[in-house]
Amino acid sequence: MAIKTQPVTVNLGPQHPSTHGVFRMRVMFDGEEIVDVEPIFGYLHRGSEKLAEERTYTQIITLTDRMDYVSSMLNNQGYILAVEKLAGIEPSPRGVWLRMIASELQRIASHLVATGFLLQDLGALGTPLIYAMRERENILDLFEMLCGARITNSYLRPGGVFMDAPDEFWPALDRGLDDIVNTIDELETYLSGNEIVFSRTKGTAVLPPELLINASITGPMLRASGVDWDLRHRAPYDYYDKISFERILHTASDNYARYWVRVQEARESVKIIKQCIEQIEPGEVRPSFDEVPRLIRPPAGDAYAAIEGSKGELGFYLVSDGSIAPYRMHVRASSLINLTLLREMLIGGQFGDLFVTFGSVDLNMGEVDR
Amino acid sequence: MNQAMLDNSLWRNIYCVLAGDSAQCASRDYSAGLLPGGLEWLAFLLAAAAIIGLVINGILGGVIVLIWGERRLFGRFQSRTGPNRWGPWGTLTSVADAVKTMFKEDLVPADADRILFNLAPILIAAPALLVFSVIPFGVGTYVADLNIGLLFIMAVTSLTTLAVLTAAWSSGNRIAILSALRSVALLISYEIPMALAVVGVIMLAGSMSLGDIIAAQGVPFILVQPLGFFVFFIAAMAEMARAPFDLTEAESELAAGYLNDYASMKFGLFFLAEFMAELSTSAIVTTLFLSGWRGFDPIPSQFWFIAKLIAVLFVIIWFRMTLPRLRVDQVLKFAWKGLFELTMINIIVTAILIAIWPQPTTGQLWMMAAINWPVAIISIWGVSKLLGTPAYDKPQPTAEAPTYPVASESIPAGSVLGAEKGGD
Numbered sequence: 149m150a151i152k153t154q155p156v157t158v159n160l161g162p163q164h165p166s167t168h169g170v171f172r173m174r175v176m177f178d179g180e181e182i183v184d185v186e187p188i189f190g191y192l193h194r195g196s197e198k199l200a201e202e203r204t205y206t207q208i209i210t211l212t213d214r215m216d217y218v219s220s221m222l223n224n225q226g227y228i229l230a231v232e233k234l235a236g237i238e239p240s241p242r243g244v245w246l247r248m249i250a251s252e253l254q255r256i257a258s259h260l261v262a263t264g265f266l267l268q269d270l271g272a273l274g275t276p277l278i279y280a281m282r283e284r285e286n287i288l289d290l291f292e293m294l295c296g297a298r299i300t301n302s303y304l305r306p307g308g309v310f311m312d313a314p315d316e317f318w319p320a321l322d323r324g325l326d327d328i329v330n331t332i333d334e335l336e337t338y339l340s341g342n343e344i345v346f347s348r349t350k351g352t353a354v355l356p357p358e359l360l361i362n363a364s365i366t367g368p369m370l371r372a373s374g375v376d377w378d379l380r381h382r383a384p385y386d387y388y389d390k391i392s393f394e395r396i397l398h399t400a401s402d403n404y405a406r407y408w409v410r411v412q413e414a415r416e417s418v419k420i421i422k423q424c425i426e427q428i429e430p431g432e433v434r435p436s437f438d439e440v441p442r443l444i445r446p447p448a449g450d451a452y453a454a455i456e457g458s459k460g461e462l463g464f465y466l467v468s469d470g471s472i473a474p475y476r477m478h479v480r481a482s483s484l485i486n487l488t489l490l491r492e493m494l495i496g497g498q499f500g501d502l503f504v505t506f507g508s509v510d511l512n513m514g515e516v517d518r
Numbered sequence: 519m520n521q522a523m524l525d526n527s528l529w530r531n532i533y534c535v536l537a538g539d540s541a542q543c544a545s546r547d548y549s550a551g552l553l554p555g556g557l558e559w560l561a562f563l564l565a566a567a568a569i570i571g572l573v574i575n576g577i578l579g580g581v582i583v584l585i586w587g588e589r590r591l592f593g594r595f596q597s598r599t600g601p602n603r604w605g606p607w608g609t610l611t612s613v614a615d616a617v618k619t620m621f622k623e624d625l626v627p628a629d630a631d632r633i634l635f636n637l638a639p640i641l642i643a644a645p646a647l648l649v650f651s652v653i654p655f656g657v658g659t660y661v662a663d664l665n666i667g668l669l670f671i672m673a674v675t676s677l678t679t680l681a682v683l684t685a686a687w688s689s690g691n692r693i694a695i696l697s698a699l700r701s702v703a704l705l706i707s708y709e710i711p712m713a714l715a716v717v718g719v720i721m722l723a724g725s726m727s728l729g730d731i732i733a734a735q736g737v738p739f740i741l742v743q744p745l746g747f748f749v750f751f752i753a754a755m756a757e758m759a760r761a762p763f764d765l766t767e768a769e770s771e772l773a774a775g776y777l778n779d780y781a782s783m784k785f786g787l788f789f790l791a792e793f794m795a796e797l798s799t800s801a802i803v804t805t806l807f808l809s810g811w812r813g814f815d816p817i818p819s820q821f822w823f824i825a826k827l828i829a830v831l832f833v834i835i836w837f838r839m840t841l842p843r844l845r846v847d848q849v850l851k852f853a854w855k856g857l858f859e860l861t862m863i864n865i866i867v868t869a870i871l872i873a874i875w876p877q878p879t880t881g882q883l884w885m886m887a888a889i890n891w892p893v894a895i896i897s898i899w900g901v902s903k904l905l906g907t908p909a910y911d912k913p914q915p916t917a918e919a920p921t922y923p924v925a926s927e928s929i930p931a932g933s934v935l936g937a938e939k940g941g942d
Contacts, residue, residue, distance in 0.1 A: 158692045166770040177696075180846050269770045271843025273761055278596040344762055344842050347907040400910060499696070500845040503770055 155183045162191045166269050166503045169513025177499050185494045187487060192517040200477040205231050205306065205444045208477065213300040215479065216515035218261050219458045221247075221254035221291070224304040229385055229453035230464035231306045235446035240435055243308020244386050245428040249321070250294060250303055252417040252424070256328055257287040258458035259410040262510040266407055267339065269507040270348060276339060283331040286324050293317045306444060308434030321425070325418050332414055340408070349404035353493040353505040357401065363488045367460025368409045369509065373401035379456035391423050403508040410510070443472050459483050459510050479518060483511035532568050536561035569661055577650055581793045585612045588835055595839040616786065624782040627689060634688035639780070639787035642681035645674045646794035653801045654728055656811045656820035667728040668720065671802060672713055675757060678795065679705040682766060682776050685788070689779035697775025700846055701766040704756055707853035712753035714861035718746040718868040719806050722878065728805050735809035736880035741887040744894040745864040747807045749857045754803065756849065758795040760834060762841040763849055800830040856901045863897045
């Protein structure tokens with residue numbers, strides 16, 4: 149006897165424990181197999197890009213903090229680079245080194261969060277997440293020493309950073325870097341060889357590199373497919389041309405490869421920070437107010453600056469009409485663009501892998517919706 | 519007045535104190551009962567009610583302690599404190615939670631089938647309690663020693679899935695139904711290895727009565743039946759849907775699965791039933807494989823039982839805290855391709871050993887253990903090779919790994935920043 153079956157549609161989110169915020173999906177599945185996915189977002193839209201048109205260039209820094217709220221320093225960096233390019237500001241060297249240290253620390257924190265939440269999506273009941281978050285707390289403590297804030301830092305300013313690191317920051321940073329390496333070792337012993345983690349992530353949601361490039365996906369997702377594309381290496385900004393680091397690549401392009409690339413990149417970031425500490429020299433952390441006034445009035449024109457964010461190419465496009473506020477700001481949000489292949493990744497897969505794949509994209513709803 | 523009830527020392531003591539020097543208690547030196555003569559039927563009922571009340575309240579109290587202990591352990595595993603506000607070391611946290619749960623609003627979805635929706639929490643709590651009726655907690659401390667005790671446990675634990683299915687269907691929620699389907703798949707797959715895993719124990723003891731099984735354990739059966747223990751423990755974890763088999767609840771996928779629409783004390787009953795299942799599973803494992811209440815004097819047998827129970831509970835919580843969840847197809851594959859084979863190997867080896875030593879003495883049990891352990895290690899290793907995921911050939915490519923030429927070569931470095939359009 150043939151049993152008549154039909155696919156079932158369910159709504160997942162925006163109130164769901166593993167949608168990484170307020171993402172919503174309308175999923176059609178047949179048994180355990182996913183037939184169709186319709187992503188719906190916009191629940192966290194705050195109009196940051198429009199708000200930027202009403203604010204001065206310095207005030208906008210606080211808006212960028214709140215876009216991708218697990219990597220505020222990187223958002224600051226992307227925006228500041230665009231402003232410097234637009235206004236032709238020459239940054240002071242110590243400020244640049246400091247902001248590189250800050251943004252690499254933020255990259256480690258962001259990758260740790262991504263890894264922790266991926267394991268949470270895999271069904272580990274909080275233990276790996278809390279191990280990762282504990283290390284992120286140490287990084288946030290370092291941020292607190294740097295600028296007094298932990299998450300919404302607003303540490304960077306056009307031309308550098310707003311204050312120098314205190315003396316006690318440097319020994320704390322040395323200790324913190326050792327701790328980070330230990331934590332990553334701990335996480336890797338726990339997870340990289342774990343049969344359940346491996347069997348659930350290997351070979352799931354495989355994306356060919358051609359498709360990734362056509363969808364303009366960047367960041368660890370792209371590097372997990374073997375494409376050697378890292379803006380820190382391809383188009384060095386700040387002083388990344390004075391730094392040598394290994395580009396982490398994996399060829400499998402599945403969920404495991406994405407996880408693996410993030411973990412190894414966190415290790416590389418530790419090496420980058422150590423090189424920064426060696427090369428940093430005393431001096432001013434930002435140009436004087438005569439050179440860069442508090443109220444910047446860039447000449448009319450536009451500028452686009454992109455950095456290698458924790459989730460991919462994070463670009464800021466600014467248009468100036470010569471006034472104190474930008475005429476238009478547009479953000480190339482890597483989280484949003486990395487989501488474009490979500491259907492290709494999910495359709496045909498298992499329902500149990502849905503949120504694992506979703507987590508392996510490492511998106512942040514604050515950045516997707518802005 | 520059947521013999522099974524009379525054999526139960528707890529019940530008999532209460533009965534004889536009440537009924538006095540009746541026919542059944544004559545040999546026990548009870549001179550005068552509390553009740554006047556001719557009221558043996560009342561003594562029978564009162565003794566039965568007392569035993570039921572004692573066991574149920576004992577189990578519920580145990581569950582409250584277990585919830586507290588599990589949360590404290592979770593805290594330790596996750597390098598945090600765990601509940602520590604209410605009462606000494608947070609011991610009253612579960613009590614506070616229970617009170618809070620009772621006073622919550624009792625929501626019923628508009629689409630729900632009300633009768634089934636209300637029935638499901640009762641359906642799930644009753645079998646979880648029934649299991650304890652055959653478990654011997656100590657010398658003579660049990661409700662009933664059925665001669666088909668193990669079969670009874672198998673039958674009763676399967677009822678849980680019926681309750682899950684009822685709950686899911688009556689809530690009219692698609693995610694809940696998906697969770698119930700997973701629950702049924704788990705039951706069908708894991709009931710078979712679970713039942714086959716205890717066949718070895720039954721063969722060794724020659725009985726399904728839990729009392730006889732404990733009596734037969736001159737050597738704890740975990741040593742004699744390592745393969746049986748391994749399979750039974752995993753299958754029991756899957757039966758009660760604990761991590762890494764928590765597919766039915768799957769917090770990160772199905773939110774809470776079949777529990778989605780339950781609130782207040784109805785949810786509380788599901789929650790209690792889950793922990794009661796954990797408790798009963800540990801009790802069964804203790805009885806079948808860890809020689810139950812057997813220990814050495816002068817420590818009382820009940821203490822031994824509880825100590826072994828806590829050890830098993832710790833391992834279950836450890837598993838839950840450490841491992842991520844398996845996917846449905848992997849779980850089913852593991853049951854049919856892995857555990858089923860292992861139980862078959864176990865049954866054959868045990869049958870041969872029983873044929874050699876039909877009534878094994880303690881020395882012969884040790885010899886069986888010496889034969890069974892290499893068999894277990896080799897067969898588990900073989901199955902893990904068979905079912906394990908092969909690693910990547912070269913899992914760590916460096917920057918020299920094959921790069922995709924299109925993007926890496928045609929976009930020159932430096933052009934990304936769009937230098938010519940910048941407004942200097």
